Amino acid sequence: AQKVTQAQTEISVVEKEDVTLDCVYETRDTTYYLFWYKQPPSGELVFLIRRNSFDEQNEISGRYSWNFQKSTSSFNFTITASQVVDSAVYFCALGGYGGATNKLIFGTGTLLAVQP
């Protein structure tokens, strides 16, 4: 069965602190995708990153960075020098390559509150 676990329900930090959002996944597929989406209060899911299962290279995009480790089935997301605008619910998701797996399995989300 496919499953995504985001153990952190809520995180509160003060502006400029670094924060890491954890994501652990389960799948029997050998090839798959991992995603992070941001959901601000408006409700729309904003795409942040997609990672192929065969590409374990970490990625940095501005203040955002992602650490993918197949050995521990984790795909963690770090925000450096957090800002109030980062406040949102963040979802980690697992997706397949096609057919019946062509859908996203979401974690339960982590609510990040960045205080000024």
Next chain:
Amino acid sequence: EAGVTQSPTHLIKTRGQQATLRCSPISGHTSVYWYQQALGLGLQFLLWYDEGEERNRGNFPPRFSGRQFPNYSSELNVNALELEDSALYLCASRKGGEEQFFGPGTRLTVL
């Protein structure tokens, strides 16, 4: 380039009625996905349409149905509404093997 659009933004219905939600994908995207985000249940996959055909379905009763039109827009129908159908319904579109891009959602309230 316009993003995924959904209408209406809000929809209020009473139990037993039918609801119709609409989604227009990003231009060039042929796949449309529907997800339900209900309080306490997280984001759950509902339906996937591609090239006018239903390709995959989540664990939802047949009351939930939909279709995709020749212009790739899509409609989600929920019949015999129940209180627990109250949720944010998100539509996403996709082109080929790329990531899914989401619309702003329709908030359905069943009274």
